[in-house]
Amino acid sequence: MYLSYYGLKIKPFQLKPDPNFFFSSKGHKRAMAYLEYGLSQEDGFIIVTGEIGAGKTTLMRHLFQKLEREKFIAVQLVNTHLDSEDILRMVAAAFGLAHLNSTKATLLLELEQFFRQSDREGKRVLLLVDEAQNLSPSALEELRMLSNFQTDDKLLLQTFLLGQPEFRKILLGNSMQQLRQRVIATYHLGPLDTDETKSYIEHRLTTAGWSGDPFLRDDAFNAIYNFTKGIPRRINTLCDRLLIMGCLEELHTLSSVEVNEVIRDIQQEFDLSILSDDESDEFKPATA
Template sequence: MYEAYYGLSAKPFQLKPDPHFFYGSKGHKRAMAYLDYGLSQGEGFIVITGEIGAGKTTLMRNLFAKLESDKIQAAQIVTTHVDSDDILRMVAGAFGLAFEDASKSVLLNRLEQFFRQCHAQGKRALLVVDEAQNLTPRAVEELRMLSNFQTSEASLLQTFLLGQPEFRKTLLGGGMQQLVQRVIASYHLGPLDAAETRAYIEHRLQTVGWQGTPAISDAAFIAIHAHTGGIPRRINTLCDRLFLMGYLEELGAFDATEVASVIADIQQEFALPEDAAPPPEQEQHGVGNETAIPAPVQTLPVLENMNERLSKMERSVVSILDAVKKIVSTPRARKTPEEEA
């Protein structure tokens, strides 16, 4: 795709979290400092919140890349709306323990024995819970109960909770006081400012060998920040499409005009079709009165893995265009007089 066209060694704006591309903004550095501090304490809970795409998972991948496997036994789970028993099964499975058809008491016993075995080997168990906003209060309470496993001198499990901002509402709700008292550090990861957005883009490009081509104007950087709000995942999505357009149209520079064009294309692709627009309010006549009943609000269906689907579509389009270019550029063989006759 555009990587080869612009002389890049890899795709700079991939959506998959990759510690190789980690950019230490002011917020990300502070969040990482809290995580490092938590590791040094070896107990309690660390809570990191942030908007969707703010870089929480990338932050954790960067932390995992630095962990010493001979000292820390780490496991990560991504939660959905699960009950208290299911969260224990997920934790057991993440640490490689059998959990099928096991009762709650059996799961707790297996987990405690595993944590004690880690301690005997000189290791500490670390559990990372991603998408913590999906946890029910009862599931959060089960995680707190796991923190009760300890020896006379040390805790056997430490837990990092990563979630969207609404997770803080769960923590501030009733019955969470005991867990909150065990939170040794908490940090909210905000968006990048305009200068950081530019530095973030340039960092990712330089990581894959960018030499200034395509050039990106000051106005383009401002337009990218204005549209994405400084959220890294949104920046990646927009810049990936921008570079794809640059490849298809053979551009050597991007200005605000190109950014606006890509934004318009994206908005048009996911706009509600005209024939699917909600109909005007319909009136329903009752006995002795007249009540206007609005039609149900129609919404776009949830598109799972939308970015992955877009990538597949883009690859297909690029393959077709490459094939067309080859056909157009290949000279036709001249017919012989016998063939023309």
């Protein structure tokens, strides 16, 4: 709707994770450094936690985009409400292996053969598991057991676990001691600060072909930050709505007045009294 009006090539605030829009905030730079270190070790588990919409998946896809494809096989699991055997089936399916009606023993043999064949071909195998806080203890244990497949000098599978903040508490449980011993790098990705929020918005607009139209006043950036708390996905949702409104109203300058009008529209569309705390947090304005 607003692309042609503002001369943009693509939507700047789409919700799906896109590594082409990766923004290197202070937190994202540190997280990337930990990830690259962990990747260089060719060993164990790497864990990234953060609030919903903090940019964990985009961060990982940016890392994977930098990999030499002929040297890596990387897959992602996004459905994680699974028990122990289901997680093995999902891993096998992600790597393109037979998995329907397979016993646990068969699944493990198929996976081990695949890992060893990949190693003989000079390829490293990476597994990215999103929403890891939803995994059952038995499913996490199966993932840990997969890290037992190794040659004389290296592991055949390296696993990245992405989760919400509560995943850190899960890892501190008594049953997670063996998994914790396999973790070689971990980082918690926090929200953007005020200045980073402004830079993030301008970065995404510029990536989409922005040439200064619409012009966003400083008070607009402040209002966006106060409402979104610096969480990228919330920023994207609000800014997309803001550009739609700007287009409909034929505006070329956007201020806190327009931002607050969009915020009121969002609040009116959702009866916060019937939402859970986690859901309503997505739409509550932050305190200044």
